[in-house]
Amino acid sequence: MPDTHFYRYDDYDRALVRERVEQFRDQVRRRIAGELTEEQFKPLRLTNGLYLQLHAYMLRIAIPYGTLSSRQLRKLAEIARKYDRGYGHFTTRQNLQLNWIKLEDAPDALAMLAEVDMHAMQTSGNVIRNVTADHFAGAAVDEIEDPRIWCEIVRQWSTLHPEFSFLPRKFKIAITGSPNDRAAVRVHDIGLRLWRNEQGEVGFEVIVGGGLGRTPMIGKTLRAFLPKDELLAYLEATLRVYNRYGRRDNLYKARIKILVHEIGAEKMREEVEAEYAATRHSALKLAPEAIDAIARQFAPPPLRPKRTRVPEVEALKLENRAFALWLKSNVAPHRVVGHAIVTASLKPAGAPPGDASAVQMEGVADIAEAYSQGEVRVSHEQNLVFPHVAIEALPAVYRALERLGFAEANVGKITDIIACPGLDYCALANARSIPVAQSISTHFASLARQHDIGDLKIKISGCINACGHHHVGHIGILGVDKNGLELYQISLGGDVDFGNTALGAILGPAIEADKVVEAVDALVATYLDARAEGERFVDTYRRIGAQPFKERVYGNP
Amino acid sequence: MEILKEEPLPPEVPTLVLPNTEDVMKLGDRLDGVRLIILDFPKFTDGRAYTQARLLRERLGYSGELRASGAVFIDQLPFLLRCGFDSFASAERGFGEALAKARTLFSVVYQPTGDGRATANELRLARRSAVAA
Ligand code: HEM
Ligand code: SF4
Numbered sequence: 001m002p003d004t005h006f007y008r009y010d011d012y013d014r015a016l017v018r019e020r021v022e023q024f025r026d027q028v029r030r031r032i033a034g035e036l037t038e039e040q041f042k043p044l045r046l047t048n049g050l051y052l053q054l055h056a057y058m059l060r061i062a063i064p065y066g067t068l069s070s071r072q073l074r075k076l077a078e079i080a081r082k083y084d085r086g087y088g089h090f091t092t093r094q095n096l097q098l099n100w101i102k103l104e105d106a107p108d109a110l111a112m113l114a115e116v117d118m119h120a121m122q123t124s125g126n127v128i129r130n131v132t133a134d135h136f137a138g139a140a141v142d143e144i145e146d147p148r149i150w151c152e153i154v155r156q157w158s159t160l161h162p163e164f165s166f167l168p169r170k171f172k173i174a175i176t177g178s179p180n181d182r183a184a185v186r187v188h189d190i191g192l193r194l195w196r197n198e199q200g201e202v203g204f205e206v207i208v209g210g211g212l213g214r215t216p217m218i219g220k221t222l223r224a225f226l227p228k229d230e231l232l233a234y235l236e237a238t239l240r241v242y243n244r245y246g247r248r249d250n251l252y253k254a255r256i257k258i259l260v261h262e263i264g265a266e267k268m269r270e271e272v273e274a275e276y277a278a279t280r281h282s283a284l285k286l287a288p289e290a291i292d293a294i295a296r297q298f299a300p301p302p303l304r305p306k307r308t309r310v311p312e313v314e315a316l317k318l319e320n321r322a323f324a325l326w327l328k329s330n331v332a333p334h335r336v337v338g339h340a341i342v343t344a345s346l347k348p349a350g351a352p353p354g355d356a357s358a359v360q361m362e363g364v365a366d367i368a369e370a371y372s373q374g375e376v377r378v379s380h381e382q383n384l385v386f387p388h389v390a391i392e393a394l395p396a397v398y399r400a401l402e403r404l405g406f407a408e409a410n411v412g413k414i415t416d417i418i419a420c421p422g423l424d425y426c427a428l429a430n431a432r433s434i435p436v437a438q439s440i441s442t443h444f445a446s447l448a449r450q451h452d453i454g455d456l457k458i459k460i461s462g463c464i465n466a467c468g469h470h471h472v473g474h475i476g477i478l479g480v481d482k483n484g485l486e487l488y489q490i491s492l493g494g495d496v497d498f499g500n501t502a503l504g505a506i507l508g509p510a511i512e513a514d515k516v517v518e519a520v521d522a523l524v525a526t527y528l529d530a531r532a533e534g535e536r537f538v539d540t541y542r543r544i545g546a547q548p549f550k551e552r553v554y555g556n557p
Numbered sequence: 558m559e560i561l562k563e564e565p566l567p568p569e570v571p572t573l574v575l576p577n578t579e580d581v582m583k584l585g586d587r588l589d590g591v592r593l594i595i596l597d598f599p600k601f602t603d604g605r606a607y608t609q610a611r612l613l614r615e616r617l618g619y620s621g622e623l624r625a626s627g628a629v630f631i632d633q634l635p636f637l638l639r640c641g642f643d644s645f646a647s648a649e650r651g652f653g654e655a656l657a658k659a660r661t662l663f664s665v666v667y668q669p670t671g672d673g674r675a676t677a678n679e680l681r682l683a684r685r686s687a688v689a690a
Binding site: 010012013015016019020023027035040043044126156157159160161162163164165166167240243244248278282283284287289290293 | 580601602603604605607608611616630632635636637638639640650651662663664665666667668669670676677678679680681682685
């Protein structure tokens with residue numbers, strides 16, 4: 001039996017990654033010897049995942065489609081221990097960041113990654129970035145087809161693409177295989193959604209020009225149905241149009257969303273379709289055997305149906321309230337009877353979201369080996385997922401997670417906050433983010449209260465670059481600077497889940513830091529008073545509008 | 558500035574010098590008889606000429622000399638070669654030696670381009686049918 005249920009490198013993939021490490025080793029040597037200027041070196045290191053921060057280099061490691069084997073996770077822990085301070089940070093884009101890498105160590109760290117068939121290529125820079133996918137892929141009940149097959153095909157095609165390695169700006173692709181989009185495909189440069197048409201064929205809806213950042217936009221559907229084997233031809237056509245016409249005069253207008261906005265979706269479609277017509281029958285068309293060879297490697301693990309009602313689980317539910325709540329918020333249905341998908345919360349109250357120590361990573365790897373077919377996923381909510389857990393193993397998994405501090409029953413709840421690094425770590429920030437997240441999570445620490453409030457996503461960014469995705473938070477909080485004061489602007493109604501993508505609308509004037517918790521409390525109280533049976537916060541907001549929330553936060557005028 | 562190319566051309570060859578904003582698909586008869594096209598990299602981070610090069614080679618069937626000029630450095634070579642450039646104007650020290658090595662720097666490629674190299678997928682399929690046979 002193979003040790004993984006996802007793509008395994010063959011000798012071609014391995015050779016390329018190794019050669020890339022050696023190329024970078026030589027580039028680092030030339031930089032240190034002064035043969036390369038920092039200006040020349042910068043794009044070279046960025047496309048190898050090396051980012052220069054305020055105090056040190058940061059290495060951003062790709063976790064393609066968010067899928068890791070326990071063996072890979074152990075290696076990440078080892079690298080964090082050897083070359084960093086024993087910590088890593090899981091990001092919203094299914095990457096792992098190490099914050100204290102030394103330039104001269106970077107090639108060795110990359111060589112260690114290559115030992116477990118991993119790399120840091122194209123996690124930064126103006127290139128096609130690590131392709132992201134639904135973190136429940138291959139396990140979700142509602143899935144039409146595993147999107148990771150297509151992520152892997154795109155990963156290979158985009159790796160060292162000779163034509164698209166100097167794009168106007170970075171380029172992010174996300175793929176979902178479920179009608180309930182868990183990959184935020186409408187806020188990516190290209191989002192791909194697999195669906196089945198009336199003839200019963202599966203193909204892609206191609207969505208182009210979405211994104212957050214300074215100018216948030218929801219992507220436009222350029223093509224409602226694309227045959228799967230023509231995916232690369234269509235992607236190459238789209239990227240070619242972008243490479244030719246995307247703006248390069250202004251950093252903030254260089255993303256494809258601005259091009260689509262400026263020329264219009266109609267014109268964009270015309271250009272892409274013309275280019276596609278010229279290449280669709282080229283070598284880019286995928287042979288059925290090539291698709292099959294990759295698809296076979298994503299064959300699901302051979303799980304046998306098991307009991308769904310397990311006496312030990314029922315007993316623990318009665319005895320331990322936190323476990324009962326955890327079952328509700330952190331455990332999702334699996335397609336095989338008697339199994340579940342478990343989310344480990346990387347948001348324990350008061351800790352920086354997404355951080356994990358080397359010891360915690362190894363603990364997660366142990367759990368994956370014992371209970372989840374040796375597999376772990378990284379979610380775009382910065383949590384870790386065990387995709388294949390038997391229901392009878394849930395008590396053991398819960399206890400093991402408790403020991404790691406990752407058992408908080410808060411997935412999707414008000415304390416499952418996404419916050420960017422903000423003023424504490426980031427030179428571009430207007431305001432702090434993490435302390436705001438911490439004060440909210442402390443205020444709402446009671447699990448019973450969180451579960452009563454139900455699903456509510458708070459997302460916090462320290463400036464308009466929107467790393468915290470505040471535009472798509474049910475409650476979005478944005479740090480702004482008014483005459484040197486750190487203020488926070490609140491928006492409501494953003495969403496990226498389940499195909500309901502919407503951008504939040506600003507509620508009113510920005511408020512001071514010490515008023516944020518009070519304001520969130522007022523928003524929650526308004527919802528609790530007004531909610532109808534089964535409504536989430538964002539549903540109530542959509543039904544009753546902003547006015548009642550506004551009055552409660554700002555008082556009656 | 559050194560000009561590196563496989564076979565030197567006489568100085569008076571019919572030449573086209575194009576900015577990277579030029580739509581090469583609209584060159585029409587301006588391409589007739591041309592034996593050298595010089596494409597520009599105003600900054601090495603501006604990658605428009607890669608697309609121009611592939612369109613010239615793969616769509617328009619241009620087979621004359623294709624030269625990269627401007628901000629052309631060693632580390633772009635693997636990409637330039639794959640897009641169809643076969644001549645380079647670069648002031649960088651060591652460029653000549655780097656050019657000699659650039660073709661073998663990566664033994665594997667994933668994308669089909671006009672350079673004729675077999676992609677990883679093509680090699681995999683060939684290997685599989687060899688095993689099957
Ligand atoms: C010191 C740290 C950081 C700095 C200086 C920084 C800077 C930036 C800047 C300037 C952008 C805007 C780029 C653009 O508009 O094209 C951006 C985007 C982004 N950042 Fe950060 N960032 C930092 C840390 C982080 C962290 C830790 C995360 C994730 C946990 C993150 C996630 C993102 C995401 C997802 C975007 C993209 C928004 C979009 O493309 O729509 N950033 N960042
Ligand atoms: S949103 Fe702004 S403050 Fe936050 S990490 Fe990004 S650039 Fe920094």
